[in-house]
Amino acid sequence: MGIHDEFSFIKAITPKEKRREDVxxxxxxxxxxxxxxxxxxxxxxxxxxVEDIHFKQETMEPFHIGFKALAANISDVAAMGGIPQYYLVSIAIPEKWSEESLMEIYKGMEHLAExxxxxxxxxxxxxxxxxxVLNVTVIGSVENDRGIKRSSAKPGDVVFITGNIGDSAAGLHILLNEKANKNQLSPLVLKHQMPLPNVQAGQLLVKQDRVSLNDISDGAASEAIEIAEASHVDIILYKSQLPFSNDILTFGFDRALNWGLFGGEDYELIGTISQNSWEKVMAEFAKIKIKITKVGEVVEGSGKVFLQSEKRREQLLKQGYNHFGTR
Amino acid sequence: MGIHDEFSFIKAITPKEKRREDVxxxxxxxxxxxxxxxxxxxxxxxxxxVEDIHFKQETMEPFHIGFKALAANISDVAAMGGIPQYYLVSIAIPEKWSEESLMEIYKGMEHLAExxxxxxxxxxxxxxxxxxVLNVTVIGSVENDRGIKRSSAKPGDVVFITGNIGDSAAGLHILLNEKANKNQLSPLVLKHQMPLPNVQAGQLLVKQDRVSLNDISDGAASEAIEIAEASHVDIILYKSQLPFSNDILTFGFDRALNWGLFGGEDYELIGTISQNSWEKVMAEFAKIKIKITKVGEVVEGSGKVFLQSEKRREQLLKQGYNHFGTR
Known part of the structure; x- marks a missing residue:
């Protein structure tokens, strides 16, 4: 097991041709x-x-591990309004991994890179x-001075989310607890193993006047808090407006809500935009058939996020996020 | 032990101000x-x-680990004739490391970054x-189309090395075997723990007409073979001309030779340049007081490297290089 010849392995993972003329x-x-x-x-x-921290071989095939590692980085570029162009991969390999499995990791990345x-x-x-340990660095580009930061939210802005939230965490739940259904390739499982970053949505948003944007890697609550803190505002999320798939709702609304707010790894985008621009953006997203939902509003404040239901408003705190807090 | 709060740790390692206007x-x-x-x-x-593969805490203080991880990348940029500008650091942290030690790793990088x-x-x-596991990515720049590749060597070229070779491996030997001398801060130990990449030499070489260049991370023999293979030539190294420090020669010539050819981590530069340019380059290096030595010549061939002594010529093969070969 393991790699027997570093040189032949590197040769095997080296692309045969380049896609980009600028390399x-x-x-x-x-x-x-x-x-x-x-x-x-x-x-x-x-x-x-890191194996057994960020993924387990029980729930992720090597192909998925590579796919998702690159997807997470592309998603970060998408959240800046950028276009991903190049990637570098550092991998620390234990003896127990076979060369075939390692090749599958690179194939998963290559699939997305293509x-x-x-x-x-x-x-x-x-x-x-x-x-x-799999480390991926992605380099991309964005038009001069157009990079989308987290710090641009202003009171009165609309808060939006692309796609649905919570599906990735629901998929992980299925993989861990419903072994019988594991091989059915539920859309939830697919979202956990092969999340598609939202570059196209980022490209559309980068053309707007003033947008703040985060990708949802750590749960919608945590990402909203980051925007609120960076922008020195408060954010109110409407409990009834959060976007969930029909698949996730089969588990009941409360579990969907928990997965959506605190589950993470959805790699959708959450952001804010002025009321004036919102109507236009909705129309443009409809044209390219990407779901985007108004989920709340920005108000004056100091970095807090609240979940508003019919009867009450509760503050959301960062959860399930600090890698080191639970040890 | 370990990090108790990821956010406060990240805050502590985040630079308070930027050096470069272009960020x-x-x-x-x-x-x-x-x-x-x-x-x-x-x-x-x-x-x-990786801990216990690339470094051991017995021989490297956390400050050195950070310093050397960044130095290795800067050295790669130097070997392209480039100027290092930015770096990104990914770190996978085991519980047993203290926050103080981790901060020292970042201080070691910061020292060199400054x-x-x-x-x-x-x-x-x-x-x-x-x-x-410590991963460092460095991004830098080089004048359009001037980046120095390995593949430019031509028969008749001079082969040169900057500085001395083998000192880093000799320093490791001292650290592992001569515990009594360990704290004396011998120049050899210093070269192992805090190697200085040769950006200034790369800057001077990038202005020349046709240069091939590698940094010596894996021993001079291995780096010479990479140039020979990429350029489709053979390289002859003169045993008597290889540059050694007086410190390393106290261990005898044979050990110095072995460390220089196969030890690695010297982060000096090895390269080739035309006979015509060589005299000029020597003069320019003398002016900025950087040692550069003619150590051999390029001849027609197919990627082989030979060590030439008075009486014989022996082929050098890659050694101590394949991370996976010895398992």
């Missing part, structure tokens, strides 16, 4: 070189997934005595 | 954004260090049940 030097030298377009800023982000016309331009392959 | 969005949003200069290509590389006017613009902080 000047790819894998095989000390570093990669590429050329940024004029009038574009460059975006960079990185994300690490969809977004991205090139694998670098990385590092090392061994470890611990669990598998 | 538009730094840590604290989904991704970082920066602006590349006109007429510049962008360089990206990444490197991962020297090179680099900004920490992103990263990821996760927990792990295994050893500490």
């Amino acid at each position: 000047i030097v790819s894998i095989g030298d000390d570093a990669a070189i590429f050329r940024t377009e004029k009038n574009s800023d460059t975006i960079a982000c990185t994300d690490t997934m 969809k977004y016309n991205m090139d694998l331009i670098g990385g590092d392959t090392v061994s470890t005595f611990g669990p598998l | 538009i969005v730094s840590i604290g949003d989904d991704a970082a954004i920066f602006r590349t200069e006109k007429n510049s290509d962008t360089i990206a590389c990444t490197d991962t260090m 020297k090179y006017n680099m900004d920490l613009i992103g990263g990821d902080t996760v927990s792990t049940f295994g050893p500490l």
Whole structure:
């Protein structure tokens, strides 16, 4: 088991051809070189997934692990309004992983990279005595000074969410607790194992006047709090307006709500936009057939988020988020 | 032990101010954004260090671990003739590491980043049940179409090495075997724990006509083989001309030779340049007081490297290099 020859493994994972003309030097030298377009800023982000912390082999095939690691980074680029272009992969490999499984991780990434016309331009392959650690760095671009920050929300803005929330956590629940249904490829399981980042939505939003935006990697509550804190406002989410799939609602509204607010890994987008722009944005999303829902409003405040139901307003706190708090 | 609060830790490692005007969005949003200069290509590389594989706490203080992880990446940028500008750090943290030790890792990086006017613009902080895994990605720039590849060597070229080789491996030997001398801060130990990448030498070489270049991370033999293979030539290294420090020679020539050719982690530069340019380059290096030594010549061939002594010529093979070969 494990990799027997580092060189042949690296050769096997090295792309045979490049997709992007702007790649000047790819894998095989000390570093990669590429050329940024004029009038574009460059975006960079990185994300690490650790075996038995971020994923378990019981619930994620190696293909899914690669797919999701790249998806998480593409989602970060989407949340800046950017276009993903290149990626670098560092992997620390334990002896117990087979070369076939490792190749599947790269295939999962490649599958997504093809969809977004991205090139694998670098990385590092090392061994470890611990669990598998997969680190992906994505580099992308956005038009000069158009990058979407979290800090642009203003009182009076509409709060919106793309797609549905909670499906990924519901999918994980099925994988862990309903082994009989595990192989049925429920849309919820699919959303957990192969979440599609929302680059197209980000592209549409980046053209608007003033938008704040986060991708939902840690649950809608946590992401809304980040926007509220960065923008020095409060956010009110309407309990009855949160977008759920029919699939998740078969588990009942309360569980859907909990998964949506605190589950995470949906890789949808949550953001704010002025009332004036909202009607236009809704129409544009309808045209490209991407679901977008008004879920709340921005009010004056100091970084708090509230869930508003018919009868009461409760403050939402960050939950299930601090990697180190539960130890 | 371990990190008790991810948010306060991230706050503690987040730079209070940025050094570079071209950083538009730094840590604290989904991704970082920066602006590349006109007429510049962008360089990206990444490197991962795993506890008990790439370093042991017996021989490397946390400060050194951070310093060296960043140095290894800066060295890759130097070997492309580039200027390092930004870095991202992903770290998988086991419970047994204290927050103080982790802060020291970041201080070690910061120490080097200050020297090179680099900004920490992103990263990821996760927990792990295994050893500490430190991944650093560096982004830099090089003048359009000037990036130095490995593949430019031609028969007749001079082969050169900057600084001395083998010191890092000798330093590790001292740390592992001569515990009595361990605290004497020998220059060899210093070279192992805090190797300085050679950006200035890369800057001088990138202005020359036709250069091939590698940084010495895996031993001079292995790096020479990479140049020979990429350039489809053979390289002959003169045994008597290899540059060694007086410190390493106290261990005898044979050990120095072995450490220099196969030890690695010196982060000096090895490369080739035409005979015509060599005299000029020597003079320019003398002016800025950086040691550079002619160590061999490029001949027609097919990717082989030979060590030439008075009486014989022996082929050098890659050694101590394949992370997975010895398991």
